[in-house]
Amino acid sequence: MKLLFHFRILKALRFIIFAIVLHIANSSDFDELFEADWAPDHIVASQTDQIALSLDSSTGCGFESKKKYLFGKASAQIKLVQGDSAGTVLAFYMASEGPNHDELDFEFLGNVSGEPYIVQSNLYINGTGNREQRHYLWFDPTVDFHTYSFFWNRRSILFLVDDIPIREFTNKERKRVPYPKTQAMGIHGSLWNADDWATQGGRVKTNWSNAPFVATFQSFEIDACGLSADEIDIDPTVKCGKSGQFWWDKPVVREVNKQRRKQLKWVRDNFLIYDYCGDVARFNSEGLPKECH
Ligand SMILES: *[C@@H]1O[C@H](CO)[C@@H](O)[C@H](O)[C@H]1NC(C)=O
Numbered sequence: 001m002k003l004l005f006h007f008r009i010l011k012a013l014r015f016i017i018f019a020i021v022l023h024i025a026n027s028s029d030f031d032e033l034f035e036a037d038w039a040p041d042h043i044v045a046s047q048t049d050q051i052a053l054s055l056d057s058s059t060g061c062g063f064e065s066k067k068k069y070l071f072g073k074a075s076a077q078i079k080l081v082q083g084d085s086a087g088t089v090l091a092f093y094m095a096s097e098g099p100n101h102d103e104l105d106f107e108f109l110g111n112v113s114g115e116p117y118i119v120q121s122n123l124y125i126n127g128t129g130n131r132e133q134r135h136y137l138w139f140d141p142t143v144d145f146h147t148y149s150f151f152w153n154r155r156s157i158l159f160l161v162d163d164i165p166i167r168e169f170t171n172k173e174r175k176r177v178p179y180p181k182t183q184a185m186g187i188h189g190s191l192w193n194a195d196d197w198a199t200q201g202g203r204v205k206t207n208w209s210n211a212p213f214v215a216t217f218q219s220f221e222i223d224a225c226g227l228s229a230d231e232i233d234i235d236p237t238v239k240c241g242k243s244g245q246f247w248w249d250k251p252v253v254r255e256v257n258k259q260r261r262k263q264l265k266w267v268r269d270n271f272l273i274y275d276y277c278g279d280v281a282r283f284n285s286e287g288l289p290k291e292c293h
């Protein structure tokens, strides 16, 4: 009887702690989590917690998280520029600072009305990028909000669209492939003009008579190990690097289980346009990067 009682209290306590942690981690208040770092007057928050980024011929704009993060999951719901978005790029990305920085990118390449967006993803590790993949989406990303996420632990990195992985980068340090695991990254969003390359290889330019171009974010969810500005000079692996302390490190978190493997294959078979790992001509002299083998 007594034992059962204790057990119940324990269970209740665990639930309360869980609920508190969840609440803190999932705060979606833009101003609490982010600040503008480029053209603040082009970023407008609505009462419904939607953040509109706009681009016109004078400037684009961008925001950045106040904290930096090492491992975890970060998501945002995004509705892309409607109608003619040719020449524009909306970026949702994570990045550390400095010449040897790490970075995980989603870049949404606009198009003329009725033609499909391309999602370009990329990883920089210790300052080196050149790991692009390009996909079409299985829906029109300008009609509704969809969720775009990064999942990141020591074993792998996933790029997810509506919780379906479109790309996986696994840790192959055993094969001496570098892996991002020591630098905390900020979370960023920006909208800018990239009509020298973005749309149909740069052939279609931004039509400024359709400006302003507007893309909208909402429902940010950051469930990751965060470091505030005053912690940033400390080695982030001291707070966030210890193995086994967070849910994303638990062995039960099989980021790529059987179902996810199927989903990755479905995306690859149906929506992949370009993969740097298949681009032999590009890496001609030095050969394909080690992680491609
Ligand atoms: C990162 O790159 C620098 C050279 O830019 C190199 O000296 C260093 O060893 C690299 N670090 C890792 C972890 O690969």
Ligand SMILES: *[C@@H]1O[C@H](CO)[C@@H](O)[C@H](O)[C@H]1NC(C)=O
Pocket (backbone or CB within 6 Å): 109, 110, 111, 112, 115, 116, 117, 118, 198, 199, 200, 201
């Ligand atoms: C734009 O539309 C054209 C024609 O359908 C397509 O070839 C291209 O991949 C699309 N996306 C971009 C970003 O150019």
Ligand SMILES: *[C@@H]1O[C@H](CO)[C@@H](O)[C@H](O)[C@H]1NC(C)=O
Pocket (backbone or CB within 6 Å): 207, 209, 210
């Ligand atoms: C630019 O957009 C305007 C307004 O939609 C349109 O009338 C014009 O033909 C477009 N220009 C080009 C070069 O497509």
